[in-house]
Amino acid sequence: MADGRPIAPGLFDVDAGEPRLIAAECVACGRRQFPAAAVCPYCAADGTREIRVGPAGRLELYTMVLRAPPGYRGPVPYALGIVALDGGLSVVARLTETDATRLRPGLPVELVVEPLFTDDAGQRVVSYAFRAAAA
């Protein structure tokens, strides 16, 4: 993982150099959620198991954010999109691409974990994003 503090605990990790999102799968209905939580929002079952998803995904929708939204600490402009992962889970995520002409629905993307900003204590904060997959 890139050096620095994760933007929040329990969102992602890096295994043998390969980043993954930490999601949860319901033990009753099998549906997945991210971030992981103990209760299934789909069937209300009180039991999920933690799974790792990614790094490969497919871009479903995207847009460009030109001005920093409230609380955002990273650079602008940036792209925001919906990424479909294996197993029927879609997540909303920042995209590393800053040129919208290089994005399209259906684009293969891959997860990255990288520095986003430096916090008030001078520590680098890392977060997850998706970039166009290597051809």
Place this chain on the structure above:
Amino acid sequence: MRPVYITGVGLHPFGRFPDLGLTALGVEAVRAALRDAGLGRGGFQAAFCGTVYGGVAAGHKVLTALGLSGVPIVNVEAGCASGGAALALGAGAVASGGADAVLVFGLEKMPRGMIRSSFFESWREEAGLAATPAYFALRAQRLMLDGDVTLEDLARVSVKNHRHGVANPHAMYRRAVSLEEVLASPVVCEPLRLLMLCAPNEGAAAVVLSARPAAPAIRVAAAVLRSHVAGSVLGEHTPLSGLTDERVPTPTEMAARAAYDDAGVGPRDLDVVEVQDTDSGREILSVEELGLCPPGGGGRWVRDGGGELGSRQPVNASGGLLARGEPLGASALAQIVELTWQLRGAAGSRQVPHARTALAHTVGRGANACAVILAR
């Protein structure tokens, strides 16, 4: 359950009022509605106040300022549907016999700029995931990919609502805009241009509900609030209907279905409709979800002049949020005020002739949606 009637409505215009406090906005709307209903102190037995950013006891402060406290006062938050939620609670209180008359009002002074919402955890804000217009843009892109909606169609919605707003003295923007002007306005989040998005602003609205009709009798035939079910929105932390699983009904579809059932009417019976148009794409989706056009037919609907004043079924004759702006707690009740005027035949130059059945729709963060049907 007994019938519920609207006997008074009042409004503080929507806009920006730096010299007026939040309480003052509410006082004007409440005073107007009570005057319209011919009620004073002791005339209502409960009050419900919709607000999102109004803070602690916002409704209490308004009624205190008018010397009307002493009844139960409940402040209600349901995102953009807050005013609708307050109305649904008030209608329930009258219908059940718990009160003979209730006061429902909503008020807001929105912060300037992109809406900040405690809905998002701080890490989501820091990560750039709290960009509200971006979610509207994703939804618009989805409409364009899945249906026949074009960029020009998105602009057409804005042209229509701005044109309607010219005739509304309570709207913030009262200037007609051309298709070219909308398309040439600055891109906020592709594909949405500035003139395709509503502006957060300030205002207040109030409605008196009673078990006894006034003349003309305007009945609340349905007032339904529904929250989302999992899968109708994108994940639990970014609810935004119209983005994800199409097999799951959205909050708007659920609220509309129940409202049509309660009122015993269908979409074709509606003479005039106010829908959530936070952005142009939202209006197209709202119209589809409410059944005012076939599923996937929203682009064609707007191209064919659907919703225009003078058409069979005008939508957002008030100018909608695009022309009025959106003070969250007040916007749903301003729809009710507008539709009450329409059913009374008192809507001036934007009057829809012979309007007898009307629907108001709001949907917002939570996610939840409200559908209200009024009948004369």
